[in-house]
Amino acid sequence: MKKLFSSVWPLLLVASWLVPCQLHASDADYLQGLKALETNDYSTALHYLELAVAGDPDNLRYGSDYRQAIIRSKEFDRALKFFEQMLVQHSKSANLHLNYGFAYVDKIPVTGSITQVILANDALTEFAKSLELQPSWIAYYTRGTSYLFWPKIFKRAALGVADLQRAMEIQQSGRRHSYHVKAYIALGDGYWKTDDLDKARAVWAEGLKEFPASIALKQRLSLKGDELKNLIEAQFDPGTRVNTDLRDLWAD
Amino acid sequence: MGGLRAIKTCFTLAAFCASTSIWAAESLQTAIRFEEIGAKAGIRVQHHTRRFHGKNADVLRMFTSGGSAVAVGDYDNDGYEDIFVTDSDTGKANHLFHNNGDLTFTDVATVAGVAGGNDPHSVVSDALWFDYDNDGKLDLLLGRFGTPILYHNEGNGKFKDVTASAGLTKFANTIGVIALDFDNDGRLDLLFANYFRPVNLLDLKDPHVLPNDLDNASNGGGVTLWRNTDKGTFEDVTEKAGLGKVNGWALDVGHGDFNNDGLQDIYIACDYGTDHLFMNNGNGTFREVTDKSTGWDTKKGMNVDVADYDNDGWLDIYITNITDEYMKECNMLWHNSGDGTFTDVAKETATCNTGWGWAAKFGDFDNDGWLDLFVVNGLRSAGPESYVPLLLPVLTTPGLDITDVNNWPDIAGRTWSGYQKKHLFHNLANGSFKEIAADSGVDNELDGRGIGIGDFDNDGRLDIVQTNADQPLLFYHNVTAKSGNWIELKLIGTGKSNRDAIGARIRLVAGGLTQIREIDGGNGYSSQSTRRAHFGLGHAAKIDHLEIRWPSGRTESVSVPLNRVAYIEEGRGVIKR
Numbered sequence: 001m002k003k004l005f006s007s008v009w010p011l012l013l014v015a016s017w018l019v020p021c022q023l024h025a026s027d028a029d030y031l032q033g034l035k036a037l038e039t040n041d042y043s044t045a046l047h048y049l050e051l052a053v054a055g056d057p058d059n060l061r062y063g064s065d066y067r068q069a070i071i072r073s074k075e076f077d078r079a080l081k082f083f084e085q086m087l088v089q090h091s092k093s094a095n096l097h098l099n100y101g102f103a104y105v106d107k108i109p110v111t112g113s114i115t116q117v118i119l120a121n122d123a124l125t126e127f128a129k130s131l132e133l134q135p136s137w138i139a140y141y142t143r144g145t146s147y148l149f150w151p152k153i154f155k156r157a158a159l160g161v162a163d164l165q166r167a168m169e170i171q172q173s174g175r176r177h178s179y180h181v182k183a184y185i186a187l188g189d190g191y192w193k194t195d196d197l198d199k200a201r202a203v204w205a206e207g208l209k210e211f212p213a214s215i216a217l218k219q220r221l222s223l224k225g226d227e228l229k230n231l232i233e234a235q236f237d238p239g240t241r242v243n244t245d246l247r248d249l250w251a252d
Numbered sequence: 253m254g255g256l257r258a259i260k261t262c263f264t265l266a267a268f269c270a271s272t273s274i275w276a277a278e279s280l281q282t283a284i285r286f287e288e289i290g291a292k293a294g295i296r297v298q299h300h301t302r303r304f305h306g307k308n309a310d311v312l313r314m315f316t317s318g319g320s321a322v323a324v325g326d327y328d329n330d331g332y333e334d335i336f337v338t339d340s341d342t343g344k345a346n347h348l349f350h351n352n353g354d355l356t357f358t359d360v361a362t363v364a365g366v367a368g369g370n371d372p373h374s375v376v377s378d379a380l381w382f383d384y385d386n387d388g389k390l391d392l393l394l395g396r397f398g399t400p401i402l403y404h405n406e407g408n409g410k411f412k413d414v415t416a417s418a419g420l421t422k423f424a425n426t427i428g429v430i431a432l433d434f435d436n437d438g439r440l441d442l443l444f445a446n447y448f449r450p451v452n453l454l455d456l457k458d459p460h461v462l463p464n465d466l467d468n469a470s471n472g473g474g475v476t477l478w479r480n481t482d483k484g485t486f487e488d489v490t491e492k493a494g495l496g497k498v499n500g501w502a503l504d505v506g507h508g509d510f511n512n513d514g515l516q517d518i519y520i521a522c523d524y525g526t527d528h529l530f531m532n533n534g535n536g537t538f539r540e541v542t543d544k545s546t547g548w549d550t551k552k553g554m555n556v557d558v559a560d561y562d563n564d565g566w567l568d569i570y571i572t573n574i575t576d577e578y579m580k581e582c583n584m585l586w587h588n589s590g591d592g593t594f595t596d597v598a599k600e601t602a603t604c605n606t607g608w609g610w611a612a613k614f615g616d617f618d619n620d621g622w623l624d625l626f627v628v629n630g631l632r633s634a635g636p637e638s639y640v641p642l643l644l645p646v647l648t649t650p651g652l653d654i655t656d657v658n659n660w661p662d663i664a665g666r667t668w669s670g671y672q673k674k675h676l677f678h679n680l681a682n683g684s685f686k687e688i689a690a691d692s693g694v695d696n697e698l699d700g701r702g703i704g705i706g707d708f709d710n711d712g713r714l715d716i717v718q719t720n721a722d723q724p725l726l727f728y729h730n731v732t733a734k735s736g737n738w739i740e741l742k743l744i745g746t747g748k749s750n751r752d753a754i755g756a757r758i759r760l761v762a763g764g765l766t767q768i769r770e771i772d773g774g775n776g777y778s779s780q781s782t783r784r785a786h787f788g789l790g791h792a793a794k795i796d797h798l799e800i801r802w803p804s805g806r807t808e809s810v811s812v813p814l815n816r817v818a819y820i821e822e823g824r825g826v827i828k829r
Contacts, residue, residue, distance in 0.1 A: 111467065112466070112468065112525070112550025112551070113467065113550070113551070113574070113579045113580065113581050114466035114467050114579070114647060115466075115550070117644070117647055118647055118648055121644070121647070121648040122648075151578040152577065153577055153578055153638055153640050153641060154578070154640075154641055154644060155641070237580065238580060239580065
């Protein structure tokens, strides 16, 4: 009894955060999915999380947590198929496009080098659609960062810088969030990738003023030459899994 | 990882571990040096890739930009290694460089009757010396996009085309050929790596000939296993042997006894996808063990070389792949765990990134008892504009049929992974390597393809021939000072062994090290190195033990003099040449 209670307790906390007033059907499915995930019951978890997304397609969190479950279960094609089908009926959902794009990104590390290019391009397409529907901070940040993963030879870093500048404008005009530090890091990386080290360092320094505890910013500002190059390029290694968990967005 | 392996090796060799460490440290002080003497030696010939005609000419030329091969062998048994070099464009002659014994060579291809092969319907792609009829004279096989050519060595400096009577008349787009005695019947068989499926690219009826998936293609030419019948003929036993299901774009094949059971196993490197490892069942068939041994890869397998780089008594496998700014595959150095599994230690050994890889060959270039590794690379070095951005629409346009040559843009004067520096990895005797190409004088930027290693002046130091696509050949003479002691063994099989002794295993104990070599039948992309077994001995002044396991299964211990080339005949020991 005690064990059951302790496992349910965190879910109740989540539920209270989600919907203070009433529990929707999607929320119930979401909670069932998370509960199944606790025991690595992926079949049940994915079933309920898909129901949750289907019931609330524009819910960024449902989609994000569904993808994290997919990463654990390694059923990447299932997610791609699911989001594709969802978009047939909900083509105007910006966050559904965003999660669909991330589902492509999630598959990249487990594929061959050419397939990685194709998946990265498909992801960009979905990020662009999301932006067209809803030009949000997360959409600009996501597409901008995505451009930075492309090798220099494809000349997409400048597009990334443009998107990240827009993300920066958005965050500087509104309430401050802890995740805003990511835009400083990425925009600086974008300047570095476009061979403008001075601007890169200026952005990282500006970010450090606002987020003085940021290790990533401190590292960048402390390194030079090949050490800096190695640090940044390691971030964009296609063989390394990108953290596409969006929980930072609702952390504060 | 490398450190752990070194420790394990040290425990294995516990009796002499301490002396090995001191000796290895001393050996590192030897600087490997090469001088490029191709022009002076008279072998700096230019290669020409095949020019195609019509609308798809440029794309097909790009996809077939191999064919610059080298095969090392002493075809006239005069004690000096000769060199066969292929060309590929229509009407262009191959070269048979007879070694004059003074580091100069004379091209005798036309006189010998082996210059041809690049006819309007066929492209010469690879070459292989092997004695298919055990008459003591090396015969010559040319792999082609077309039907192969088998030349019988007549023994008077001339060769006779016996392809038709040998039954080697099956069309294939063959790009790699090796010889091995897979059924241990004393006769050398042939394994072909076929790139495209068997369509004549020079008379293209259907443009859908390119890979159907660039990471997992299943529409390649696979492999062909030809069994030598001992009647001067070969029969296709691919299906019967269990190799018929390989449908990838086989770019290279290699062989070796990977599980120390006396049978020759094979590794198939496929471009655009999965490599395959087959173990020999000993009854004329193979079983695929890829799933359990290495796992399935999606990389662009370009080369197979086989050697025991860490002197643990098990043959390891080195595969080049493609690593560049836009594609980061990493090579694979399959360390043989000795239990049927292999672990990729390319990253740990610092042999991971060699650009757009082609041939790679192990050789002990400073005679310190540890095998070094030379790797060539580079696809196409041309104008300042890169071809790579043009590929993006091909890859990402939804529904575009990438098998159709018409859907690929012309490369024209563009560069694609060109101007890449070659790599020479010095074995540090601790499970890792150090890149020393620049210091050694071999960091050229030509578009390398094949590597032929041999001791062309019989001085005990291994020299290197590097062939290049659409560029001149390079000949690196090894001038390493203070290199260690050495022996070179030319094995001659008798009885139930093939005369070339391909598959023979030599185990040497000297200076606190145990080394093994296996005589191979042309491992390495577009390459056949010397058939002599070369051992570096470092400062060791004597050989404690030298044992040969012949392909027949007979095991013999022999004594050979240091710093000499020794001829050893099965059952007779050292003989006069």
